[in-house]
Amino acid sequence: MSCYVAIGVIVTIFIFPETMNHALLTSTSDLLGQINTFIELQNTVLESRPEDIARGSPIITKLLGIRSGIVGKYQQMVGSSKFVTLEFSYGRWNGDDVKGLEEPLLGVISRLGSLQAFSVLLSRYGSRSTDASTETLPTDDGSDTADETFVSESYLVRQLRARHQANEARYSVGVADVLPLIQESTDDLRDACSKGIQAAKLIVDHVNTKRYHTTDLDKEVAELSDATNRLKKAMEDFKETKRLKVLEPFLPILEKAKSHKKTEPLPLHNLYVAYVFGSNLMVLAEGIVNFMAAVEETANKRTRSRVWAPSSLRALGKAITSRGDTSEQALGEDTTVEKEDEAQRDEKSYKLDPDSKAPTNFMQRIANKVHSLYRWCKTNEAIFAFKYVILTIALWLPSVLKSSAHFVYAQKGLWALIMAQTTLNLYASDQIFNYVTRILGTFVGALLGLLNWYIGNAKGNGNPYGSAASVAAFLVPMIFLRLYAPPQFLTGAILTVVTWGLIMGYSWLDGHIPVFGNVGIGWPIVWRRWVMVMIGCAASFIVMMFPPQSGRTAVRRRNASNITAISYLYSSLVSAWISDKDRPNSKDTEWIVGFRDRLVAVATQLQAVKAQTEMAKWEGGIRGAWPYEEYVKMEEIETQMIAGLALLGGSLAYLDHSVRIKFLQHTRTVNPNFIADVMNMFSTISQALRTGEPLHEASQQNLIDRFHYHGTVATQSLAEENGESPLEAITDYNYMFYASAIVAVFQLLEGLQELRGITVRLVGEVPLEGLSRWRNEFERAHVLV
Incomplete structure (x- = not known):
């Protein structure tokens, strides 16, 4: 062992010398290159025909692959960065400087998930026909409920889809008509984002590759400063004028709504789609500005190269005692205890023992510990x-x-x-x-x-x-x-x-x-x-074989836990929205940091279960073929729901506090009954997957229908209350983020609907004879068209 260590030290220092500082900056540069590629690919998305952006198309697959690679690369980099302050290195930046870039870089990476939600949205809506108007998104301004009374859900949605399809064809506001406008209005902003990432990458590469050179960074820092100013200018131009470009084909519709109190549903579906891209691009641009500022500040602070020593022995002890990464579990090395997932951590705060109350004395506490040990002995x-x-x-x-x-x-x-x-x-x-x-x-x-x-x-x-x-x-x-x-x-x-x-x-x-x-x-x-x-x-x-532990069962239960974790993310966002009245300080955004960390944790769990699903195929089909495709589809939907939640969180974070309060009473997305419907669906699906018990046919409901049904409770629109016309309300800058939040909720609802369908195909469904026939008769008898 002594000889091995001695040889390793000599080879590492004299033959293959590379510090962790250099390796992390190399990884940072690679990440910036991938982020830039992701941004540039948005132009390809906007230039594509609707049928070319279908789910599983080369463009969508490439975007998802790049996004997954960025997340994986970042996690690998963070896993190694704890050692960067424990070495001797020579260069401009020390280990703390390199680690200081992790937080703003994570801000950019997490915002990419929101931008990805746009391509996911197009793949879900635009690929169902050559025109995305076959799907309906709410305008949520009261206009689409003008002729509604008590209506049945599924028949209502069918009627709304038909109306929107006809209206969008009449006004030429299909997705094919809107995509060129999105491209034109965001061209300068996208280019500024790309140039900003390139300028930051240039400084990182210079610091990393010219450690022993005495050349200064004045030129590169000046270019970064210019790129920052260009990006801020592009953001301001988009906010003030260029975002209104996408409104041009919708102006006749809005002018008509301005002169009529009661009118047909407004075909604003693709305006909402455009708002999704615009708002997410603005969110991403702000993250890029923050990262560029961090790079510029570090470059100005460190003006010359020098030898950097380890920061402290305490950091060494922390790195040694910290738990290592267990990502190799899914690579045939699942010999370690699984880490507690997000759902299990949340359950600890409220979960009770149905068989006994909490212990109150010393003997009961001892017995409770023994009971916990017995329960653990039954685990895998x-x-x-x-x-x-x-x-x-x-x-x-x-x-x-x-x-x-x-x-x-x-x-x-x-x-x-x-x-x-x-x-x-x-397993x-x-x-x-x-x-x-x-x-x-x-x-x-x-x-x-x-x-x-x-x-x-x-x-x-x-x-x-x-x-x-x-x-x-x-x-x-x-x-x-x-x-x-x-x-x-x-x-x-x-x-x-x-x-x-x-x-x-x-x-x-x-x-x-x-x-x-x-x-x-x-x-x-x-x-x-x-x-x-x-x-x-x-x-x-x-x-x-005594007894074998099935990896397939683990995949099913891990998916149940992931769905529960997604429901907690959704409920935390809803809680942040409806609690705005209790937070009068408009700068109170502490929940954003916690939400982002939890979002990344759930995304990591989804990647782990994806690898575990691939591994579960090796159990063979002795008892029958395993529905591998269904579980893969389930994981894809869960990933899309995560993107929708990132979109929702980003929209709420950037929506002005007073506007969030104003919208609170006029959006069906936070209707208490609608929230209950959504959480019940989450709970039902998760419980069925966890226990393997079949769902009941009578529990099936269309959440889109429930959304419209709960909208009949409030008939006065936001614009009417404030004396505004629909045009004034929809052209407001904050409405763009509000529209993105509504779209994000719809993405979540559609994902839940698909998850229930997959769950029924996996665990079965208890039939209720005659329900389908009676539902159709009831709908036609009670719906006014």
């Missing part, structure tokens, strides 16, 4: 721990029993124990995947080891020159495989390299020095290695 993690202990003891005993110890040592029986421990996993699917990758890796490593040994030594006991030459030829591809193997196949790559190294090393040792338990040279080592690997795999397989 506890069962895995017991299996691991039993397997380890069972394979360790032969090495210490007098009758078998010599045989086990001579035949390298320790290999079987190691293999059994590394292949045993929490059967992960373990089966481990078998495939590790056994295949062992087989390939054995072949390469044989080839390497006999090429360099033929039938001899080991020629130093031949061995050196053959190992040199094989070493480069082995190290390349170890470093650059795809993460999901990394365990197999490691076994390939390890087996190759064991064959070469033991063959040389056994041929040159006296060894107790000499296993031979070349082939004898290969077959013993293979046999020990198979023994270890067989032992872990036997233990796995």
Whole structure:
């Protein structure tokens, strides 16, 4: 171990020197490049035809891939940044300066989710036909409820869709008509955002790559300052005039509404779509301005390069004692206890024990702790721990029993124990995947080891020159495989390299020095290695079957937890909105920081369950085919709902406090009964997935219908109360963010509807005979058209 550490230190310092400071700035530069690509792709989206932006289209797939790559890259960077203040480095910026960019960079990355909501919106609405007018979004100004009384839900929506389709065709305000206007009105703002990111990236690259140069950054800082001013100017121009460009085709509609108190529903669906893009672009631009300001401030503060020492020993202790990342759980290494998810953390604050009240004395507290221990013993993690202990003891005993110890040592029986421990996993699917990758890796490593040994030594006991030459030829591809193997196949790559190294090393040792338990040279080592690997795999397989823990069940329950976590995010946003009256200070936005952190946490959980879903396929179809496509679809919808919540949160954060109060009484999105409908749907879906119990047909309801139904309670519009015309209300800058919030709620509702449909196909539905027929008869009897 001492030799290994010494060699590693020398190689790291003198042959491959790279500080964590340099690595993090490189990652930051890569992230900025990906963010710039994401922004530039918006032009492609706006230039596309509606049918080219369908769900699963190349453009949408590319955007989702870039967004996922940005999030993954940032998480990887943050996971390593805790060590950046613990090293010696030379350059302009120290570890604290580099870490200081993480927070503003996260602000930009989180806002990309809101911008992504626009493309998701187009893929959901615009792809259903060549014109997006087949879908209905509310205007929420009272005009679409002019002729409503008590109406039935689903029939109402069908009527509204037909009316909007006809009206949008009449006024030429379909999505194909609006997209060019969105592109024209936001062209300067998008270009300024892109140039701002490029200017910041230029400074980061200069600081990172010219550490030993004495050149100053005056030119680059001046360019960054100019880019910041251009971006602020573009934001101001968009806010004052250019955003009104998208209103041009809607002016006749709004003028007509101004002169008529009661009129047909206003076809403003695609105006809301345009407002979504405009408001999200403004939110993103502000995040970019904040990041550029942080880069400029750091560049002005550090004017020359110097040697930076570790900041403190306390930081070293914190880094050592902090828990490492467990993202490898989904890569065939699910041997650690799962981290507590967002839903479980929230449940602790209100969840009660239905079988007993809280303990009140010392004995009850002791008994409660024992009860908690018993409950833990039934969990998958506890069962895995017991299996691991039993397997380890069972394979360790032969090495210490007098009758078998010599045989086990001579035949390298320790290999079987190691293999059994590394292949045993929490879930059967992960373990089966481990078998495939590790056994295949062992087989390939054995072949390469044989080839390497006999090429360099033929039938001899080991020629130093031949061995050196053959190992040199094989070493480069082995190290390349170890470093650059795809993460999901990394365990197999490691076994390939390890087996190759064991064959070469033991063959040389056994041929040159006296060894107790000499296993031979070349082939004898290969077959013993293979046999020990198979023994270890067989032992872990036997233990796995008593009883096997299904990864498919884990996927279903993790999705239930994710849906619950999404419901908590939604309820926190609604709570922030309806609690505005209790926060008279318009600058009170502390909830935004907590919401953003929780949003990122849920997004991370979604990525984890996506990888776990891929792994669950390895359990096979012994009892029947697993509905893999349904779970993939469920995860996609959950991701889209997260984007909708990011859009909703960003819209509320940037909506003026007084305007939020003003809209509170006139929007159906915060109607108490509507909130109850949405939360009940969340709870019903999550509970059905968690327990596997079927839903009831009578519980099926269209949330879009419920939205319109609850709107009949308030008949006076916001514009009427304030003496404003629809044109004055809709052209207000704050209304753009309000419209985005309404669209975000609709995205959430449609996602919930789809989740319920998938859940019914997974767990089943209790039928209620005659309900469908009676519902249709009831609708036609009670709807006024």
